[in-house]
Amino acid sequence: MFKPNYSFEKRQKELAKKKKKEEKKQRKLEKQNNPVEENENSSPPED
Secondary structure, eight states: OOOOOHHHHHHHHHHHHHHHHHHHHHHHHHHHHHHHHHHHHHSOOOO
16 A cells, blocks of 8 residues: 655655745845945935
């Protein structure tokens, strides 16, 4: 009888979660860095 390999499925789920979390972290960092640069460059200097 065929026995499902649950540990393989669990590992795949964990890897998918880890990948998704890492992508989210990168997007968050990009979002944090980009608006700061845009705001500094786009705001006209006040005299």
